[in-house]
Amino acid sequence: MTTRGFPEGFAWGVATSAYQIEGSTAADGRGTSIWDTFAHTPGRVLNGENGDVANDHYTRYAEDVALMASLGVGAYRFSLSWPRIMPGGTVNQGGLDFYRRLADTLLEAGITPYATLYHWDLPQELEDAGGWPARDTAYRFADYAAVVREALGDRVKHWFTVNEPWCSAFLGYASGDHAPGLRSPELAVRAAHHLLLAHGLAAPVLREGDGLAGAAPNLYAVSPASDSELDLDAARRIDGLQNRFFLDALLRGSYPEDVVRDLAPFGFEDVVQAGDMELIGGPIDFLGVNYYSRHTVSAESDGGVVATSPFASASPWPGASHVSFVHGGRPVTDMGWEVDPGGLHEILTRVAKEYPSVPLYITENGAAYVDTVVDGEIDDHERLSYIEAHLAACHDAIADGVPLKGYFAWSFMDNFEWGWGYGKRFGLVHVDYETQKRTPKSSARWYGQISRQNGLP
Numbered sequence: 001m002t003t004r005g006f007p008e009g010f011a012w013g014v015a016t017s018a019y020q021i022e023g024s025t026a027a028d029g030r031g032t033s034i035w036d037t038f039a040h041t042p043g044r045v046l047n048g049e050n051g052d053v054a055n056d057h058y059t060r061y062a063e064d065v066a067l068m069a070s071l072g073v074g075a076y077r078f079s080l081s082w083p084r085i086m087p088g089g090t091v092n093q094g095g096l097d098f099y100r101r102l103a104d105t106l107l108e109a110g111i112t113p114y115a116t117l118y119h120w121d122l123p124q125e126l127e128d129a130g131g132w133p134a135r136d137t138a139y140r141f142a143d144y145a146a147v148v149r150e151a152l153g154d155r156v157k158h159w160f161t162v163n164e165p166w167c168s169a170f171l172g173y174a175s176g177d178h179a180p181g182l183r184s185p186e187l188a189v190r191a192a193h194h195l196l197l198a199h200g201l202a203a204p205v206l207r208e209g210d211g212l213a214g215a216a217p218n219l220y221a222v223s224p225a226s227d228s229e230l231d232l233d234a235a236r237r238i239d240g241l242q243n244r245f246f247l248d249a250l251l252r253g254s255y256p257e258d259v260v261r262d263l264a265p266f267g268f269e270d271v272v273q274a275g276d277m278e279l280i281g282g283p284i285d286f287l288g289v290n291y292y293s294r295h296t297v298s299a300e301s302d303g304g305v306v307a308t309s310p311f312a313s314a315s316p317w318p319g320a321s322h323v324s325f326v327h328g329g330r331p332v333t334d335m336g337w338e339v340d341p342g343g344l345h346e347i348l349t350r351v352a353k354e355y356p357s358v359p360l361y362i363t364e365n366g367a368a369y370v371d372t373v374v375d376g377e378i379d380d381h382e383r384l385s386y387i388e389a390h391l392a393a394c395h396d397a398i399a400d401g402v403p404l405k406g407y408f409a410w411s412f413m414d415n416f417e418w419g420w421g422y423g424k425r426f427g428l429v430h431v432d433y434e435t436q437k438r439t440p441k442s443s444a445r446w447y448g449q450i451s452r453q454n455g456l457p
């Protein structure tokens with residue numbers, strides 16, 4: 001019974017990424033990524049875990065697609081492994097064949113493929129040549145996009161260029177929490193611009209013919225802990241780096257002046273070259289929004305700082321390293337992130353109101369909770385409640401005029417949670433990593449029903 005219906009054709013999906021689930025990191029010609037290197041470096045990932053095996057999805061993809069179809073989801077957002085497709089800069093048909101098989105299996109099951117080209121696994125040789133701080137990497141990404149478009153464009157029509165460029169740039173090159181694990185705000189601001197330039201160069205390639213493309217930034221609602229001038233300025237800085245830097249560039253073709261000013265001490269103005277912003281702000285068919293929580297920030301108090309990594313790290317916030325992230329009093333997930341569906345409504349209506357109109361997808365939304373297996377069943381009611389509340393926020397946003405076209409739950413199944421290893425479980429489907437057994441949680445069956453009926457009760 002549906003009392004809160006979604007628009008006809010709304011895409012109900014699940015999402016994953018290559019390094020987090022595939023495993024088979026040396027199979028069929030795959031090259032090394034920065035996450036292979038990072039995860040094999042002691043002290044970088046909790047318990048020394050890595051993606052060498054992960055969910056063994058590279059060999060179990062058909063079983064996983066069949067499980068998706070049995071649940072009733074209609075769309076699957078996955079990522080392509082750049083080092084599997086272009087190791088050492090050369091085209092690897094063995095890698096492309098995997099994604100041809102995956103896309104064909106999805107289409108045969110009636111599931112629409114949505115492919116992300118970059119979900120953090122940069123080929124190591126490109127990092128050795130300078131990584132995202134080096135402008136040339138953006139042009140190598142455009143070459144990769146052309147190979148992907150040529151090889152998979154007959155099967156895949158929906159493309160996302162880059163996933164969460166904020167994480168790649170600021171966790172990868174400023175805080176060191178993510179691969180390649182560097183701690184230089186100067187390199188981070190260069191990386192942020194070149195990740196967007198990569199998007200700007202690749203999008204026209206992916207949009208050739210019947211291709212549809214966008215990017216998938218991670219956006220947060222941001223609030224000051226108090227109305228003091230210092231806290232208000234802290235919120236401006238964090239909102240600027242997390243949200244407006246990416247939204248203004250992608251949707252207006254310019255960077256916000258206050259953020260450019262804040263980043264000047266890190267050499268940011270030397271990064272942007274003539275023509276870059278026209279490319280970055282070029283036409284897209286949709287924008288992905290990854291949303292998880294709200295940032296409540298303070299420049300004064302340190303009332304219970306929210307950790308961003310299992311390890312002590314440097315600040316990922318150039319020009320705002322003095323800012324603390326505090327608890328706003330809401331329930332939290334196993335990541336320590338506050339549950340705030342109102343923040344999702346806030347972000348969606350803000351993008352719809354303040355930026356040029358563009359169709360939106362929730363490309364990631366979900367929660368980690370500690371799951372307990374009882375007689376082979378997992379009753380993950382907290383995760384189900386989290387998703388239900390955020391879907392209700394999506395329904396309200398659509399009613400308020402937001403052109404929301406789909407929702408992808410993060411994640412289809414438990415997987416390698418970056419610096420946290422396998423200890424944080426976001427999946428609708430439980431994975432026993434000893435046996436690779438998949439078990440749908442109660443949230444999976446519920447979400448499949450919502451997908452099939454295209455609405456909430």
Ligand SMILES: N#[N+]C[C@@H]1[C@@H](O)[C@H](O)[C@@H](O)[C@@H]2O[C@H]12
Binds near residue numbers: 164364426
């Ligand atoms: N952490 N966390 C969960 C989830 C992560 O697993 C995804 O790979 C990222 O795109 C995004 O950070 C969100």
